[in-house]
Amino acid sequence: MEALTGPAAVREFPAGDLPGLAERIREFLVAKVCRTGGHLGANLGVVELTIALHRVFDSPRDALVFDTGHQSYVHKILTGRAGEFAGLRQAGGIAGYPSRAESGHDWVENSHASTALSYADGIAKAVQLTTGPDEPARRVVAVIGDGAMTGGLAWEGLNNLGGAPDRPVIVVLNDNGRSYDPTIGGLARHLSGLRSADGHRAYFEELGFAYVGPVDGHDVAELEEALREAAAMWRPVVVHAVTAKGHGYRHAEADDADRMHACGVIDPVTGQPDAPGRPSWTHVFADEIAEVGADVPGVVCLTAAMLQPVGLKKFATRYPERVFDVGIAEQHAVCSAAGLAMGGLHPVVCVYATFLNRAFDQVLMDVALHGLGVTFVLDRAGVTGPDGPSHHGMWDTSMLAMVPGLRMAAPRDPARLRELLREAVGESSAPTVIRFPKATAGADLPAVARMDGIDILHRGGRLPLDVLLVATGVTAEAAVEAASQLSTEGIGVTVVDPRWILPVHPTVVHLADRHQLVVTAEDGVVSGGAGSAIAQACMAAGVRTPVHNLGLPAQFLAHGERPDILRQCGLDAHGIATTISRLVLASPAGEIVPSGRIA
Template identity: 50%
Template sequence: MGILERIHEPADLRRLSPRQLEELAAEIRAYLVEKVSRTGGHLGPNLGVVELTMAIHRVFSSPKDAIVFDTGHQSYVHKLLTDRQDFGKLRQEGGLSGYPSRAESIHDIVENSHATTALSWADGIARAFELDGAEDRRAVAVIGDGAMTGGMAWEALNNIAEDSERPLVIVLNDNGRSYAPTVGGVVRRLEPVRRLDSIRVNRSYENFMDWTKQTLQDAGTPGKMAYGALHSLKRGVKDIFVDAGIFDSLGLKYVGPVDGHSIQDLEEALTLARDYGGPVVVHAITEKGRGYKPAEEDSVDRFHAVGKIHPETGLPVAPARFGWTSIFAEEINVLAHENDRIIGVTAAMLRPVGLGPFSESFPDRVIDVGIAEQHSLTMSAGLAFAGFHPVVALYATFLNRGFDQLLMDVAMHRAPVTIMLDRAGVTGDDGASHNGMWDLSLAAMIPQLRAAAPRDGTQLRAFLHEAINVNGPTLVRYPKGDVPQEIPAIRKVGDFDVVGERTAQLPGCNVAVVAVGAMASNACAAVDLVAGDVGVTVIDPRWVLPVSSSLVEYLAGFDAVVTVEDGIVDGGVGTEIELALERSGARLPVERLGISKNFLSHAKRDVILEREGMSARAIAQAVSQAAGVRVRQVL
């Protein structure tokens, strides 16, 4: 039996010798490579935090001490150390989540995987500990993997840095990267202190630790330091290194930089921070992908997230297919060559959203703002004011964080900004926080915003060209995964397309199916499954918001309408169509299909669509039911 198999709770770590800890770290890395290579997942970030997570659990006592991970994708090691060692179905239905999950363990606190939130969570928890007089409890925020580029982290730091004694430890996991090398002034300010060479050459860190140990011994109470010793430690914490970077300028106590792969150094630094009695930053230098040669040699994203791979080589089991993203990547690069006023904008995800080729062609015209969606949108409004056309490429789930900026800075000012939302709708394996299912409901609330949803790759290319020529805000959303076969229009009616049709054999049962974007494939497949003599016309509205008057006029000629969208059913496109029909005076039944107002557990996209009643069969049943209702009303 290996050491890992004997770890059932964090307390088990404290019984291990230094040699056993090194063996455990090696076992964990081997386990992660073996298991994640079979399922896919966030490999690089977790290989980089093995020793750091072990040290945290040896120094702090979870769940009494609250450990909050930001971002949550670096929590695999934490899961292994808290009695979750079955990674066989990682990120699959019935298996472990790829992020912390309260349903899995009392050691997990924050479930959502959106970056930059941990400091605010931990500050709130620390405030509660302080108010309750819980002097023996600590809140620990593990932040990194680029998250310090996010504005919310600095809002939290501004409050944490006020004069306080809150029991809060900020562990900065500094690997210099998010998906790719981290950008911005924060990185430049940290760079002089993050070099590991300084730890090996400058002896002040080791000298300070020796002084600390002697102080504790002199105090006579190593576990609970006497006041005089504590006061001395408070004076000395920030002076481990002369340059404590930006944290020193905020007045925060600072320990580091510490070798994030030395358990001994980490434990000494974390113990000092734990016993200080107020907010302390522990700056740990880690290496993303540590211990796995293919990741270490990868200069792009250090195997941030992988599909199924061959563990020996790191090569994918199946050829990588980037589907919708690759089409956007090709087309925006073409447009950039034709139009020098186009600017690409991304939030720490240059290559995942497809702006890599554009950046290679025109490095001065692609802006990576870091994990800062709010800034990306308002900055883009500024670019638009000055005569450029920004194309902001985001994952759909992350648009949520920039809603106010989209509403007040972009839309209210009619800024010609195009927002490309990758991974819209159901993403599946990434779990509740990464489903991009709120974007259409959000867009429906925003005046002067035009939203499009392509049904296939040809339409995606067309929408990008159309959006660039709109003198106002536009949004184009498309899902994760493979692109379906092209769905040609049977005919065009006004500004929308008819893409599927079957003639009714009986009067009073002509049903229109309005299929939003990628749902056109299932809607067309449903035509042949509809029961009886019902007539079916599948309509792709193309620009789905706002609802066009020509579409409303056309729909009024049917006996019933079914809408289907890969987004929240309440408040989305279907709701807007129903309201538009009512305002026009049309009185016909409307059945709206979409995602229920719930947080969805991780599962395959097709499984979730089936469960949410959006499969071809479910659409066919809805059509038949709508036609039956109409016939009964007529009779």
Template identity: 50%
Template sequence: MSVLERIESPRDLADLSYEQLHALAEEIRDVLVDSVSRTGGHLGPNLGVVELTLALHRVFESPLDSIVFDTGHQSYVHKLVTGRKDFSELRRRGGLSGYPSRAESEHDIVENSHASTAVSWASGIARGHTLRDERDRTAVAVIGDGALTGGMAWEALNSLAAGGDRIVVVVNDNGRSYAPTIGGLARKLDGIRTDRRYEQFLGWGKRTFENRGRFRSFTYNTVMHGKRALKGLLTEQSMFEDLGLKYIGPIDGHDQRHLEQALRQARDFGGPVLVHVLTVKGRGYSPAEQDVADRFHAVGRIHPETGLPIEPSRFGWTKVFADEMLKAGRERDDLVALTAAMLAPVGLQPFADEFPDRVIDVGIAEQHAVTSAAGLAYAGLHPVFAVYATFLNRAFDQVLMDVALHRAGVTFMLDRAGVTGDDGASHNGMWDMALLRHVPGLRLAAPRDEPTLRSAFRDAIDVDDAPTVVRYPKGALGEPLPSLRSVEDIDVLAEHGSGAPDVVVLGLGPMAATAVEVAGKLAADGRSVLAASATWVHPVPEGLLEIVGDAELVVTIEDGLVDAGLGQSWEEFARLAGRHTRWSHHGVPREFLHHASRAQILEQVGLDASAIADTAQELLA
């Protein structure tokens, strides 16, 4: 029996020797590479935290001690040692979530996979323990150096000293978030990793530990026992201690003994402690260790021997934006791009390669990105903020009060809008239309295919007195849906029957293809049906009243919230204009959706063509 097969709970780690722990770490890495290569998932981050996760569970007693993973995409090792070893359906319906999940285990605390939140969570948990006089419990936040670029993390760090609660903040410093970490903090931490004196000092510390058999806490201003002073090497120690936090580190994140000793010291201190751990993203898997583009942060199905994808990715929505952004950048020198630590995933890498001075990576700081964009617009530029739709939720106030209130010409390109699927509840970008339609002056486009995405982007960057938003889904593009004719700004995509239609089916964005399919099904039952789509969906398209006409039923289909979505705003507009046609709205219910494929979720919530057509037939009957 392998070491991993004997681990059913964290308690089983306690009696393992360091030789057995080393063997266990190798087994875990083999399991991760084999499993994730079959299903896809976050490979690099998990390979980097194997020893750290083992140390956390040997030093702290979960779930009595709460271990909170920031973003949670590095929790696969945690899942393995808490009894969840079946990774065969990872991120698929019925299988393990790609993030911590309370439904899976009592050891999982926080399910939200948005970054920079762990210290706040742990701070609240620790204060709760203090108020309930549970002095034997420790709250632990595991946060990457990339997540420290988020303002919320610093708000939390700033407040810790005031309480004096039992909290340990573990900074997993690998120099990367999705991509290399940027900013002043990154430069400080990078100085430690690249300073030869640190390597010499760490080696001396290890030898001292091995010779004396016990852990020492070292500082870099005066090394214990008269060792040569290394002044100025660790300026960040004083930075954290100025915030009232005890600082321990930096610690080699792949040295099991020293990790455990550092964590025990932090646990026993009884107050706020920051442990600085240095790890290597992708550790133990050669293709990931050698990767400079972070392709192994999150992967699809790959060949485990080489790391190459099994199925080459098809031309998708993001690549269309990337291509059009580059073309526009060559034509307009006022165009600048912003990203929140996701340059390549949102399609800005080609633009950055050609115009590096016109790209601003703010780190995981969406609020700062949006307000900074307002400032860029005031300075006479046209900023384009490319961001996952789910992450713009974090900066709604800035969109409303800094961009819209000041009539700033800022374009938001919302990638992964609508149902994304396998990343679960926190990554579905289904909230944007219901939220953004309330922002005064904001214009929103939902292109249905490649040509309309290109035209929507061009239209958006020509607006200099209001925010513009272009939203599009994750994945590969379907075939173009050409317009048969246009009614004002609404495109007719299909017509069945003669004369005025009995039913008008309006599909927003990628749901336009579903609208065409629904129209075909209704027409097969003898109905006169028209299917249409608008690229600019908010404010209400001017051609809406004409396209609706005297239809008996109007069906709207959107991959955002059906409650307070755009379909309802279109119906309200028509009613205020005196049209009292019956409407049937189809969208995503107001609930958190478990991980599954996009197609499975759309079917689950009734957004497949058959279900929509059946509902329409019932209403018509």
């Protein structure tokens, strides 16, 4: 792979050597991704396609834009980054998605789906306006999967591209019949008709595109011919390439569930994890929502092309008529959920926290404005780790804090997840949210007492200094450990878990008034988050106790291991204890007014 120093080297390969090159790239991908984890199946499916793209087009002068970007590993190899794959998705190493900081060959860092066609539209307009009459022509190529084509933004881009015959954008439709799960809806049926060559006229032609295909997405020669034909037309063109996700790796090919779309560290020979891990938060939710389905017949579930990743497979197996996969269309999922609620059901919308960003308007105006009982289950909330800045689910609390009537819960342990989910689906007049991280679910952390629905996890004791530490969700374990450490320094810390973190419960404000210092901890953006809401509530109530908020900075955090990122942000036990100790020591004498404690 080291010989692949850039696209020019790829173009110099004799045509007869390309099948062997593709095989070596697949072997390289399996060896490296099995060691680090990452998106394996998606990249195995586009090896020949990416080779053909770099042989026909001149990157980066010609712009290659990969939708979603999880299939860009082959692109990285062909643009000279094979030697960096030992650090794939690890702190300081190369990203699992395109990265403008890594290479000029990466035009966009798009790791949310359905964006490439709009990017391509804008880039093509810029090329048209900035390329001089004597300069060589430049082309714009957008690679988008059939799954990503189920998103509404893709159709907005397609509509604009097809309506501009003077901007020759080439849309490469990578048709493998899947996004994460199998592609659904009318588009899937249409593409199936095109693949079967039964006389279908491509819908794309009605929108203003020329149509080339379908072509074998695992035949470099056929792909090159199709791409050169498209490039010669100088008009908007769709090249329909049919590929197989996971192609060439038997464990991925045999994986009917997702063709090994993404994997953790696995044995490349067996395709299995080196050692089974503890149940994840997603598994806990999966078991409980299936039980909720039995107890609450009005509960229905929605997913945006991620039935298995968000834990709905068991529910769907038991109640197939009560689960709806709407494709990569979060806006539609939420608005459709509003309609289901209007019809007398209780929808549970299950998405990654980062993807709910795309449907904020629907949460606000289509659910909350109508006072509808819709529950949002946000998987991968907080720091996710190796997937990097686009996938950290760290924006949801700050974003949703402004939604009138919305209630958000952050369970600290599996027992609370089950408990809070039951409470959420019992709410019929306002939206509710349950958020949990991408992590293993540890042991339950019992409360020593409950006060008005607020769990007291640790009492400060009769020490001279008395601090209230409000821990949201999975920060609770670190908070309790920090409180134990601080007791040896003569600092008494009472740790409480509000369970429902938004809106602020009046009891939290009452407790704040009875302490000398309040510190909040959350695994979301600190600006406008749950801690900020507590500080505002205390101010509104005239509580003079100082409030200090701990959380994630309002920055795009790089990829790395989740515990390391939390530690760097001061959200581990040591970081929380250090912050509290510093705040206490820095307080001028007499500034903190002694106050009562929990009896």
